[in-house]
Amino acid sequence: MKDFLLQMLACPACLPAHSFLKATVRRHHENDILEGDLRCETCGQCYPIHDGLAFLDPFPARSPHRGNGYESPKALASYLWSHFGDLLADPEASAAYRKWANLVAPDEGPALDIGSAVGRFTFELADKCDFVIGIDKSASFIRAAREMLKQGSKTVFLPEEGLLNREVTLRIPETWRRDNIEFVVGDAQALPFRSETFACVASLNIVDKLPRPLQHLAEMNRVARHGQAQALVSDPFSWSQEVAEERHWLGGKTSQPFAGRGLDNITALLRGDHRVLPTAWQIENRGHVWWKIRTHANHFELIRSCYVKARR
Numbered sequence: 001m002k003d004f005l006l007q008m009l010a011c012p013a014c015l016p017a018h019s020f021l022k023a024t025v026r027r028h029h030e031n032d033i034l035e036g037d038l039r040c041e042t043c044g045q046c047y048p049i050h051d052g053l054a055f056l057d058p059f060p061a062r063s064p065h066r067g068n069g070y071e072s073p074k075a076l077a078s079y080l081w082s083h084f085g086d087l088l089a090d091p092e093a094s095a096a097y098r099k100w101a102n103l104v105a106p107d108e109g110p111a112l113d114i115g116s117a118v119g120r121f122t123f124e125l126a127d128k129c130d131f132v133i134g135i136d137k138s139a140s141f142i143r144a145a146r147e148m149l150k151q152g153s154k155t156v157f158l159p160e161e162g163l164l165n166r167e168v169t170l171r172i173p174e175t176w177r178r179d180n181i182e183f184v185v186g187d188a189q190a191l192p193f194r195s196e197t198f199a200c201v202a203s204l205n206i207v208d209k210l211p212r213p214l215q216h217l218a219e220m221n222r223v224a225r226h227g228q229a230q231a232l233v234s235d236p237f238s239w240s241q242e243v244a245e246e247r248h249w250l251g252g253k254t255s256q257p258f259a260g261r262g263l264d265n266i267t268a269l270l271r272g273d274h275r276v277l278p279t280a281w282q283i284e285n286r287g288h289v290w291w292k293i294r295t296h297a298n299h300f301e302l303i304r305s306c307y308v309k310a311r312r
């Protein structure tokens with residue numbers, strides 16, 4: 001973890017209180033803490049850093065995440081392919097991340113890609129801001145993203161058909177920035193950052209994957225600056241009882257709260273209509289991006305992800 005991140009961090013277990021983390025560094029290289037601990041000065045919770053990777057999830061043991069598929073080698077191959085297929089000159093590669101990035105105006109200050117998975121949108125945001133952090137609950141996704149960042153490449157076995165795989169090496173083009181990016185493990189519902197830190201916050205395809213989507217939006221709102229900030233939220237709104245109890249859905253139902261469409265309700269939340277988010281946003285535009293998840297050589301899911309872009 002780049003050591004200057006320390007000044008942006010707050011203990012995610014103490015939220016909404018702002019408790020700072022104190023670093024014990026055991027191994028350091030240039031500006032990176034490679035091995036060490038971050039200890040909360042208030043509650044004493046300890047967040048390890050191993051191989052440069054900071055684990056800032058406040059309750060990893062309570063998390064059902066390990067069982068939900070994002071940690072499996074299959075999911076990792078699928079996401080690497082879906083995010084970086086264009087680097088293989090794959091004619092079926094998705095242009096979705098470029099399209100989302102085109103919605104973000106370049107600006108000064110740091111950006112946060114919440115639920116970054118293996119990091120394609122984080123790499124896209126690196127061109128738009130001073131510094132960008134990708135955060136995800138999946139350690140395997142974040143480890144892969146960090147490998148792409150540090151080595152500039154990653155070798156992966158892409159599923160062809162049945163038990164057949166194809167070994168490929170994804171190489172980050174020389175033209176992509178890699179000097180202003182970091183990836184950390186953490187929870188989108190308890191972000192390990194101080195309030196009003198980010199000039200740009202993005203939440204792509206994660207709202208319907210969380211047990212408490214409203215808590216995630218409140219956290220996204222908390223860490224965004226109160227002025228001169230951009231927010232991009234995009235989601236297919238595939239609400240599921242397996243992920244979140246219906247009463248926590250932000251749409252896709254007839255009962256209150258949040259009856260109706262997810263995009264309309266999130267737009268209203270950002271605008272401040274429900275007075276749930278303390279600082280309101282101005283809505284710039286809404287639309288959708290066709291997004292693709294590859295599963296094997298002959299199969300992908302085509303997903304309509306509906307977005308709202310806002311500023312304040």
Ligand SMILES: C[S@@+](CC[C@H](N)C(=O)[O-])C[C@H]1O[C@@H](n2cnc3c(N)ncnc32)[C@H](O)[C@@H]1O
Nearest residue numbers: 070115116117136137138186187188204205206
């Ligand atoms: C459908 S994927 C979308 C990934 C990426 N944003 C994209 O658009 O390609 C959902 C992501 O959310 C992550 N995720 C699920 N629950 C999370 C949580 N509580 N906190 C942070 N990330 C989470 C998953 O590991 C996965 O990477």
